[in-house]
Amino acid sequence: MRERISRTKIASLAISACALAGASAAPALAQDAASSDAAQVAPPANEAHISGGGISAPGKPVAERVVCKTGCLGRRKATPGAVVKIKGLSLDYASQMVFRGTAGPMPVSLTYRDSVRVRAIVPPGALSSRPYVIDEQGERSNRTKRKLTISAALPPAGPGVFPIQGTHTYGGPDSRFGAARNGHTHQGQDVAAACGTPLVSVMNATVQYAGYQASGAGYYVVLDNNGTEDDFVYMHLAGPALVHTVNAPVAAGQQVGVVGQTGDAEGCHLHFEFWQGDWYGGGHPIDPLPSLLAWDPTA
Numbered sequence: 192m193r194e195r196i197s198r199t200k201i202a203s204l205a206i207s208a209c210a211l212a213g214a215s216a217a218p219a220l221a222q223d224a225a226s227s228d229a230a231q232v233a234p235p236a237n238e239a240h241i242s243g244g245g246i247s248a249p250g251k252p253v254a255e256r257v258v259c260k261t262g263c264l265g266r267r268k269a270t271p272g273a274v275v276k277i278k279g280l281s282l283d284y285a286s287q288m289v290f291r292g293t294a295g296p297m298p299v300s301l302t303y304r305d306s307v308r309v310r311a312i313v314p315p316g317a318l319s320s321r322p323y324v325i326d327e328q329g330e331r332s333n334r335t336k337r338k339l340t341i342s343a344a345l346p347p348a349g350p351g352v353f354p355i356q357g358t359h360t361y362g363g364p365d366s367r368f369g370a371a372r373n374g375h376t377h378q379g380q381d382v383a384a385a386c387g388t389p390l391v392s393v394m395n396a397t398v399q400y401a402g403y404q405a406s407g408a409g410y411y412v413v414l415d416n417n418g419t420e421d422d423f424v425y426m427h428l429a430g431p432a433l434v435h436t437v438n439a440p441v442a443a444g445q446q447v448g449v450v451g452q453t454g455d456a457e458g459c460h461l462h463f464e465f466w467q468g469d470w471y472g473g474g475h476p477i478d479p480l481p482s483l484l485a486w487d488p489t490a
């Protein structure tokens with residue numbers, strides 16, 4: 192039933208809660224380290240101990256799993272610009288992650304490293320492959336067991352109106368679709384703007400749902416695009432959505448509310464989701480950033 196929000200929907204909504212748009216990458220790195228299991232931070236089993244001085248040097252780096260962290264189309268499906276993580280062993284001295292390119296290997300510097308995981312950004316032109324790491328002495332690891340699929344970012348939705356009618360910023364990696372959140376993945380793009388900035392409908396649509404959720408979305412509204420099954424979700428509005436009657440028509444560019452920070456939000460921002468298919472009704476969220484950039488007159 193699209194007209195009513197079920198308990199399941201309310202529970203699911205909590206996972207959309209987002210942190211402050213524009214948070215720097217540093218807290219994300221700290222979070223990553225803090226969330227690791229004790230077992231993961233134990234010394235690598237194959238660490239070579241040099242006797243005498245108590246100095247230890249890691250063995251050959253070992254790559255195990257590769258997962259896409261942000262800018263992802265799936266767990267092992269990345270786009271250029273995505274942050275990917277390789278988990279493994281003896282990564283203490285890893286310095287580069289190597290992708291396959293049309294003209295040969297494409298090494299890139301790491302954006303994070305500890306003994307059991309490294310992160311790097313997929314460079315433009317990288318092809319689907321099983322990446323590996325190289326350490327500071329040029330020693331290379333095996334390739335990851337499973338392949339990382341790399342494909343061009345999804346094309347944006349059709350013509351639309353940028354949802355924020357005012358100055359805004361997209362923030363850093365932590366604002367992105369797919370960014371790690373406490374126990375879940377960020378399902379939208381956070382765009383920071385002053386509280387009170389008007390929010391408008393991106394397309395001709397009908398109201399699918401408008402409500403309030405203290406623990407997550409705050410005041411939010413779900414718009415169902417006319418003519419497709421796409422849904423657009425606006426969260427953390429300052430107050431109740433201006434359009435709230437289910438099935439009421441909303442024109443592209445019509446105001447639906449104003450930017451706020453209600454619910455689980457730190458700082459004034461719009462949390463924007465783009466669903467292909469029905470919102471919690473068989474559809475799934477996709478990265479809205481390509482569409483937002485296409486609609487943004489200032490981008």
Ligand SMILES: [Zn+2]
Nearest residue numbers: 208209381462
């Ligand atoms: Zn968010």
